[in-house]
Amino acid sequence: ATPVSFYATSLLLGSLSLCAALFVNYLINKRKDPECADCQADLVRDVMGKLSVAAIVALGVEFVVIPLYLASLGAQGGAAASTVALMTGEYNIYFVLRLVLAFLGAGVFGVLMLQSAKQAGGIQKLGAFAWSAFVLVLAAEVFGRFLFYVTRVGIGL
Secondary structure: OHHHHHHHHHHHHHHHHHHHHHHHHHHHHHHHOHHHHHHHHHHHHHHHHHHHHHHHHHHHHHHHHHHHHHHHHHHHOHHHHHHHHHHHOOOHHHHHHHHHHHHHHHHHHHHHHHHHHOOOOOHHHHHHHHHHHHHHHHHHHHHHHHHHHHOOOOOOO
């Protein structure tokens, strides 16, 4: 489950960071050459729409893998069960916060990005959604990495 989670995180953050970077690139190029702004806005909308779908799919994968990961750890007993106990006990607030931020970022803002990408105009709104999604998911994944390392229970020496 851990490798799948890492790959899903890479796809999730990668797609949203590309959306944020595309919007910044659009703003820079619009300032340099205003004549090509409409053409580039269409391209940005098209790519961001596809990347938002990738982010939503990656979020779905993460939301399937996380419960499976916890269940497999709990079933192993010993140190693995201690990890689950830490994650759902002492560090529960971070775990819940990670899930909520990821859902808000990739789920809610991902859907808003997809809807906004299908509409003509409103590129500023699309950029705001992209940056909001990226920042929320980045924070969620920082919590995820924190949980991964802090809930590690050593075995043996």
